[in-house]
Amino acid sequence: MAAAAAAPARSEVLSLFRSFLRTARQFSDYNICEYTRRRAADAFRENRALADAPAAAAAFAEGKKQLEVAKRQEVVYSLYAPKSKSIMEMKLQ
Amino acid sequence: MVVNHSITRQSSRPTPHHPNGPWEVGPRGLVDPAGRRYARGPRGPAASPFSALRIKPWPRGPTYPATFLPFLSPIAVTLFALAAFPSLASVPMASIAGSALSFARPVKAINVNSLSFSPTTKGNAFLRLQPVPMRFAVSCAAKKDTVDKVCGIVKKQLALAEDAEVSGASKFSELGADSLDTVEIVMGLEEEFGISVEESSAQTIATVEDAAELIDKLVSEKSS
Numbered sequence: 001m002a003a004a005a006a007a008p009a010r011s012e013v014l015s016l017f018r019s020f021l022r023t024a025r026q027f028s029d030y031n032i033c034e035y036t037r038r039r040a041a042d043a044f045r046e047n048r049a050l051a052d053a054p055a056a057a058a059a060f061a062e063g064k065k066q067l068e069v070a071k072r073q074e075v076v077y078s079l080y081a082p083k084s085k086s087i088m089e090m091k092l093q
Numbered sequence: 094m095v096v097n098h099s100i101t102r103q104s105s106r107p108t109p110h111h112p113n114g115p116w117e118v119g120p121r122g123l124v125d126p127a128g129r130r131y132a133r134g135p136r137g138p139a140a141s142p143f144s145a146l147r148i149k150p151w152p153r154g155p156t157y158p159a160t161f162l163p164f165l166s167p168i169a170v171t172l173f174a175l176a177a178f179p180s181l182a183s184v185p186m187a188s189i190a191g192s193a194l195s196f197a198r199p200v201k202a203i204n205v206n207s208l209s210f211s212p213t214t215k216g217n218a219f220l221r222l223q224p225v226p227m228r229f230a231v232s233c234a235a236k237k238d239t240v241d242k243v244c245g246i247v248k249k250q251l252a253l254a255e256d257a258e259v260s261g262a263s264k265f266s267e268l269g270a271d272s273l274d275t276v277e278i279v280m281g282l283e284e285e286f287g288i289s290v291e292e293s294s295a296q297t298i299a300t301v302e303d304a305a306e307l308i309d310k311l312v313s314e315k316s317s
Binding site: 011 | 271296
């Protein structure tokens, strides 16, 4: 990567996080859905206090790549959806 | 050997599913290819212990609710319980007096079963009456129901105590939520209410009241 882009704006970061959560919601497998949410929240929280612009821009680019990965995996997992819902997804009777 | 000749379909030839010939349905039950009858008719095998003993397991018909009343009179219940588990003598009789009100209307089958058919569980509360919370809908900018649900989701997301002060006017930042928490809260609200919040509107949510109003607007738009 030749020139580091400028630091992403706050709204861009939040919308990236939102897209992660939306993609996580579409997973048919409860475990992967929960993992995606947790991992995204952890990663964003960890990189929350990045001060300098290049580091923040690098983290943002990494996040975008991971979002692409998650979207591809969502397509693959939907081909092999589990037949029954996980017990964690069932409402308490 | 009884063979039913009145069946008109051509079923006596062997088919791939029934190499010896198919089973036929006669008037008194199934008939196998050899002509033996497998029936639950008069002299047929008993379907269940109850039918063999000729006991009806449960009273049927229009008197269905009323048949419980003599059996479940409070005195009979008390005597039965004290006889079955004597350790319950210390159970306050107020619970029985309180549950006596419920016998005026038909009792759900589940509760009756727990009383009479499971004597092994000790210390049964005889009938647990679930109190229904009364909700008074106050019409203000956002519905109270919505605000309550939003507060519940916020508390769960931020891991606040159950009795924490979360009202309509509390800001997310005051409750200790950063912007990432706000995004997660908004996603939780989307899932709970089945709506889809726009990017721009999501950025402007700052208090519980804002969120509740937005939700009401989106829900009414969706249903209209």
